[in-house]
Amino acid sequence: MNKVNVAIVGATGAVGTKILEKLIERNFPVQSIKLLASKRSAGTEIAAGGFNYIVEETVPESFEGIDIAFFSAGGSISEKFAPEAVKRGAVVIDNTSAFRMVEDIPLVVPEVNAQALSNHAGIIANPNCSTIQMVAALQPVKEKFGLSRIIVSTYQAVSGAGAEAIDELGSQSQQFEGRVANEAEILPSASAAKHYPIAFNAIPQIDVFDASGYTLEELKMMNETKKIFGDYEMSVTATCVRLPVVTGHSESVYIEVDQEGVTVEDIRASMEGAPGVVVQDNPAQQLYPMPLFAEGKDEVFVGRIRKDPNHAGGFHMWIVSDNLLKGAALNSVQIAEQLIRQ
Amino acid sequence: MNKVNVAIVGATGAVGTKILEKLIERNFPVQSIKLLASKRSAGTEIAAGGFNYIVEETVPESFEGIDIAFFSAGGSISEKFAPEAVKRGAVVIDNTSAFRMVEDIPLVVPEVNAQALSNHAGIIANPNCSTIQMVAALQPVKEKFGLSRIIVSTYQAVSGAGAEAIDELGSQSQQFEGRVANEAEILPSASAAKHYPIAFNAIPQIDVFDASGYTLEELKMMNETKKIFGDYEMSVTATCVRLPVVTGHSESVYIEVDQEGVTVEDIRASMEGAPGVVVQDNPAQQLYPMPLFAEGKDEVFVGRIRKDPNHAGGFHMWIVSDNLLKGAALNSVQIAEQLIRQ
Numbered sequence: 001m002n003k004v005n006v007a008i009v010g011a012t013g014a015v016g017t018k019i020l021e022k023l024i025e026r027n028f029p030v031q032s033i034k035l036l037a038s039k040r041s042a043g044t045e046i047a048a049g050g051f052n053y054i055v056e057e058t059v060p061e062s063f064e065g066i067d068i069a070f071f072s073a074g075g076s077i078s079e080k081f082a083p084e085a086v087k088r089g090a091v092v093i094d095n096t097s098a099f100r101m102v103e104d105i106p107l108v109v110p111e112v113n114a115q116a117l118s119n120h121a122g123i124i125a126n127p128n129c130s131t132i133q134m135v136a137a138l139q140p141v142k143e144k145f146g147l148s149r150i151i152v153s154t155y156q157a158v159s160g161a162g163a164e165a166i167d168e169l170g171s172q173s174q175q176f177e178g179r180v181a182n183e184a185e186i187l188p189s190a191s192a193a194k195h196y197p198i199a200f201n202a203i204p205q206i207d208v209f210d211a212s213g214y215t216l217e218e219l220k221m222m223n224e225t226k227k228i229f230g231d232y233e234m235s236v237t238a239t240c241v242r243l244p245v246v247t248g249h250s251e252s253v254y255i256e257v258d259q260e261g262v263t264v265e266d267i268r269a270s271m272e273g274a275p276g277v278v279v280q281d282n283p284a285q286q287l288y289p290m291p292l293f294a295e296g297k298d299e300v301f302v303g304r305i306r307k308d309p310n311h312a313g314g315f316h317m318w319i320v321s322d323n324l325l326k327g328a329a330l331n332s333v334q335i336a337e338q339l340i341r342q
Numbered sequence: 343m344n345k346v347n348v349a350i351v352g353a354t355g356a357v358g359t360k361i362l363e364k365l366i367e368r369n370f371p372v373q374s375i376k377l378l379a380s381k382r383s384a385g386t387e388i389a390a391g392g393f394n395y396i397v398e399e400t401v402p403e404s405f406e407g408i409d410i411a412f413f414s415a416g417g418s419i420s421e422k423f424a425p426e427a428v429k430r431g432a433v434v435i436d437n438t439s440a441f442r443m444v445e446d447i448p449l450v451v452p453e454v455n456a457q458a459l460s461n462h463a464g465i466i467a468n469p470n471c472s473t474i475q476m477v478a479a480l481q482p483v484k485e486k487f488g489l490s491r492i493i494v495s496t497y498q499a500v501s502g503a504g505a506e507a508i509d510e511l512g513s514q515s516q517q518f519e520g521r522v523a524n525e526a527e528i529l530p531s532a533s534a535a536k537h538y539p540i541a542f543n544a545i546p547q548i549d550v551f552d553a554s555g556y557t558l559e560e561l562k563m564m565n566e567t568k569k570i571f572g573d574y575e576m577s578v579t580a581t582c583v584r585l586p587v588v589t590g591h592s593e594s595v596y597i598e599v600d601q602e603g604v605t606v607e608d609i610r611a612s613m614e615g616a617p618g619v620v621v622q623d624n625p626a627q628q629l630y631p632m633p634l635f636a637e638g639k640d641e642v643f644v645g646r647i648r649k650d651p652n653h654a655g656g657f658h659m660w661i662v663s664d665n666l667l668k669g670a671a672l673n674s675v676q677i678a679e680q681l682i683r684q
Contacts, residue, residue, distance in 0.1 A: 170519075173541070173542075197634060200634055203632060237653070237656070283555055309554070
């Protein structure tokens with residue numbers, strides 16, 4: 001491929017607009033860009049990089065002549081149209097959960113498993129936002145010291161639930177005194193039977209529950225991490241919580257490394273200079289990552305690295321990243337860049 | 343003791359006012375109540391239970407004739423005046439961290455270790471808020487199945503940092519669009535060198551850092567838990583995070599039990615009916631505890647109980663309680679009630 005013809009499905013959504021921004025910002029070698037969405041959004045004008053794009057309705061024929069199609073419009077849209085795009089010769093980079101756990105479909109974070117791209121059949125899956133930032137940060141630790149166990153508790157932003165969830169947090173936040181009476185229509189998810197206020201609250205439900213008592217968001221982190229690392233013996237377990245934060249997921253991550261005698265300095269050194277990872281870890285200077293300051297940034301930030309005093313090989317860390325960028329749009333564009341390089 | 347003469351030191355503070363409320367609400371057998379605070383607050387009138395109380399400055403002589411003195415005005419005030427109160431025959435119930443880890447001073451959550459009250463020398467310590475709710479919830483699990491390990495990540499409310507922190511969250515929350523520019527003066531703590539906005543953010547620092555990289559809040563949870571359970575072999579490690587929540591601490595708690603073959607139903611059954619604990623755990627009904635709805639309630643709420651699929655004996659749960667009530671004022675009053683019963 002030289003210059004490529006790109007389509008973005010879900011171009012009016014929170015992630016779709018960021019994909020367009022990242023393509024422009026990173027000088028992605030574009031021949032043409034086609035913005036696709038639902039019939040309802042067709043005709044919408046989107047200004048970006050000095051051009052005015054007009055959004056078109058997604059139909060099977062939309063993918064004629066497309067080289068790379070980014071999908072970020074929900075799992076059912078991907079299931080319906082991704083095969084149509086592949087049939088017409090496009091490579092699909094899918095940001096939904098539709099194909100992530102399909103055995104032959106690569107699930108890729110370029111810093112971790114770019115090699116998985118060498119063998120695909122037209123569809124490449126972009127992992128869940130909370131998974132991406134965790135595996136990107138832990139990859140150098142795993143490579144250097146071995147990693148047998150992860151126990152993670154997340155602190156997730158509402159933008160992961162879309163633009164309506166951001167609006168809901170914004171309006172609820174105005175009501176500070178009568179906060180318990182805040183009305184809720186979107187979170188934990190628009191399709192849920194019950195809705196709870198997110199302002200001044202923490203909701204321990206992201207996505208729906210499975211019979212095991214875990215939510216699908218938690219199971220995504222547990223299963224996707226193993227697939228990306230290519231290690232199904234690793235123990236991974238998660239608790240996912242939604243917070244009144246606009247953008248930026250934070251994670252309290254507990255790990256056990258295989259190698260003996262590893263120190264905090266060893267862990268920190270392994271991460272410093274790792275691609276896409278920035279260590280912000282100086283307690284004396286109150287330096288640690290926070291979601292408010294990760295918003296709009298490409299990197300995965302890591303701090304609060306500590307040793308478990310009671311358990312050899314046990315370490316804590318605090319991992320923060322913009323869930324719409326490295327957690328979604330940026331990682332998708334990086335997958336496309338990697339495809340072009342190969 | 344029949345009816346008792348009570349003093350509340352720090353009576354104008356967030357916890358002090360709740361202690362007065364709880365004494366009245368629970369028909370505590372009071373002969374007299376004396377409200378004490380700093381010189382600055384002396385003269386303040388506080389209306390409660392149909393009476394008007396006038397706050398007095400705390401001096402050593404304030405404790406003449408006092409039977410029980412509740413302290414909640416900061417560690418340095420407790421260090422200065424608690425010995426004066428004891429010297430004058432009062433029993434001190436101290437809500438600061440001043441005496442918690444002193445070997446001969448009982449550190450008490452009545453549901454867990456009321457027996458520790460039988461042997462005191464005038465001072466009884468009330469544990470840290472985040473510790474109390476965790477040990478209250480885990481006590482029935484420990485008793486029934488044995489407990490060897492706790493890994494906890496907290497989601498803590500600003501009211502734990504006092505009334506000024508609540509005001510700061512309130513005013514910052516009005517600025518939704520320009521949120522990164524929010525000015526901060528109080529959190530993570532008034533005495534810290536740097537302050538960060540808490541609205542739409544998560545701050546992974548509560549209290550100051552120790553050389554180990556842990557904060558004192560984290561070390562309190564780790565050390566106090568072992569002392570209250572009377573088990574110094576137990577592995578306990580913590581990450582403490584401040585959230586834009588007004589009141590109600592939440593905790594993502596991972597445990598390992600000793601006994602083999604324990605099920606989620608076993609864990610749940612052990613907690614149902616435990617004193618002060620309410621199980622809210624029905625994923626199908628989206629029933630789980632949340633801080634917004636725990637505010638103003640006495641109980642410790644537990645939900646999201648799940649088994650770690652990769653690790654025998656490993657379980658998750660989500661524990662929520664009002665940090666000013668069971669986490670502070672209520673537990674102090676319960677200690678006093680227990681003292682009177684003995």
